Amino acid sequence: MHTLSPIPADLIHGAVEIEHTDAGLLPQRLPARALAQCPDVQLALAAAQPSGVRVAFRTAATSVELLVLPTKRRYGKMAPRPDGIYDLLVDGRLIRQASAPGGKLLDIDMLSGATSVRPGEPQLLRFSELPAGDKTVEIWLPHDETTELVSMRADAPLAPIAATGQRRWLHHGSSISQGSNAVHPTGIWPAVAASLAGVDLLNLGFGGNALLDPFTARTIRDLPADLISLKLGINLVNTDLMRVRAFGPAVHGFLDTIREGRHRTTPLLVISPTWCPIHETTAGPTMFDGKAMEQGRLLFRAMGNDAERRQGKLTLGVIREQLQKIVAQRAGADPNIYYLDGRALYGADDNARLPLPDGLHPDAATHRLIGERFQAHAFVDSFFAATTPNNSRCQV
Template sequence: MSTLDHENTTRWITTPITADLLRGALDLERTAHGVLPHRLPARARAQCADPQLAMVESQPSGVRLALRTRATAVELDTLPTKRVYVGAPPRPDGVYDLLVDGRPAGQGTVAGGNTLTIDMTTGSAEHRAGPVGTVRFSGLPEGDKDVEIWLPHNETTELVALRTDAPVEPLPDRGRKVWLHHGSSISHGSDAASPTTTWPAVAASLGGVELINLGLGGSALLDPFTARALRDTPADLISVKIGINVVNADLMRLRAFGPAVHGFLDTIREGHPTTPLLVVSPILCPIHEDTPGPAAVDLGSLAEGQLRFRATGDPAETANGKLTLRIIRDELSRIVTQRAIEDPNLSYLDGRALYGEADATELPLPDALHPDATTHHRMGERFASHAFTPNGLFADRTAVV
């Protein structure tokens, strides 16, 4: 990041921010300030009034401005919405990652913006309006180049204005496969250091694919409208990471879970009948391996200024159909095995191959639910090795060799 001023010697070109300059968003809403990228289409958003879902789907994980330009300086005005959790440590400002020709070339933040103050003990939230800010990058290489600005993965970001010192055009299609992924806050990015270092972004970079990330914090709940969004989004590769939110929300029992998974996959297959489709079960999460949800904030830790979660269910309740991560992994493996008899492009990955017992000893989950920045890198590397190789899980099993 640099501090680029509005100097008289700089001749700025303002370019309207339109959908063809963005990748990773499924919808673009016009606002009083500019445009707001969404990761669920308007029809899906209209079918659920949950404020948690509304917050996370508007956080642009995987969304980036993608430009072809000779510009050596770029300014982006945005209106972020910062989250403040009562009693918890302050959250850092969201990070903007700059890539030039696919390589990291800078980072920046935007101060100010709106503030959403959330009290996790009562569930209340208060919104306070704030000012637009600017992230600036300068010193970019001369000549034509691909420029991407990845928006903060965990900070709702309205795009107000784009200025450059040379014309821009949409980044051309480079012929890379599109990978469409859905999951929980872990896929959304949780405690990753920046938007290009969430585990799906790391995996996509290593696999040479274009990412559309529908990781929705707290909201990977087998919702039919999410399945329809996956169904209707063009993609060459699809993965769905299912389980942790179903447990920590205590959303359903085993009787409902199996049919819900079948229905979710059926809907995806309506739009993608032969696309390689990977079902990923939960990574290791010790508090929920054998203890059902719901999850709750550990108030004792919160009183000490630390945010941690705990499982509040009773392991004995599994006899009545309550779900744990072990039960969900067994059920997902069974469902995929059953369906794969007629669906050769369907496969399964045990999430513990991405983060398992040894990892939990070395890199324990800081808040008992979410991996840290180092673990995101590790998970991304492992996913890429499992999926994005010639004989990996995304290989086309119906292709004639």
């Protein structure tokens, strides 16, 4: 057996930084300097969950073992969350799935936000009877379960993947972009779209934290990418973070920062929110439904009221109108910026047949639908269709 301990960094794709822990390596999707500017537990948790992160290599191995230390989450009286799923792909095709049932346990009080961690032991994942011959193997880590990588073994050598010439697509968004309510990591809508389009995904979707933070804009600015998309709006309503007066300048500032340096002409797509009935005309904040929680169900409620729009509060309708105006204004001087109405990906008619299970996040079938539609809109019909690599890439 060939053992890698620690796993070489050049086999880890989709992470912005790799943190060294007592157990091994922790892929992070925001740099430490960014996290240091915002001591928010939810942001740190989302950034450490490896949505879009995969261990990828060339090998002739037919047996691969991955030793990991996962961190499970438990929310008060809610039923335990299902174990995260690891997807193994061979030459781009999903052929194996596995879960690590043990590990650490993070207890979260959903009302107070208090947390505590119970230690746990590493868990071994075995993927056997893989196809013979030289091949590309990717192990996609769970999109919503913090995973420390301890070591890896195989019955043949593992080598880094040579440059493929694929375009790198950097996407930033909310929990829907991170993959909330999707079942497995290659089933989240950005992974679906990336697979269909044949692009290299770097997913900066952060649950609850697509909030126009300057450190996120600087992170995007400094990362290599051939294509950039930003799905903005829902978290600003969820948190009731700002009013219309602050929203416009904040969006402009976010876009100005990204356009500094290497991304002055990189195709940039701004996506407004998908359909969400509770916030179409009703402002935030968004709160958990206490009665539903007592019954062991997760459900979200809008706590604002329709009249608050006159006070400048944000709703999804207001955000769509503002984003469309901002992009149109900037397009006069920036021919590489585009706008996509999120309702083209998931609209009112879709909600009637594929309702949001918790009132906020799509289910697995809807993730697939959104990914397919995004690929058609962005990579086939327009926006990114004719773009060629900008030769600024390096491994991330």
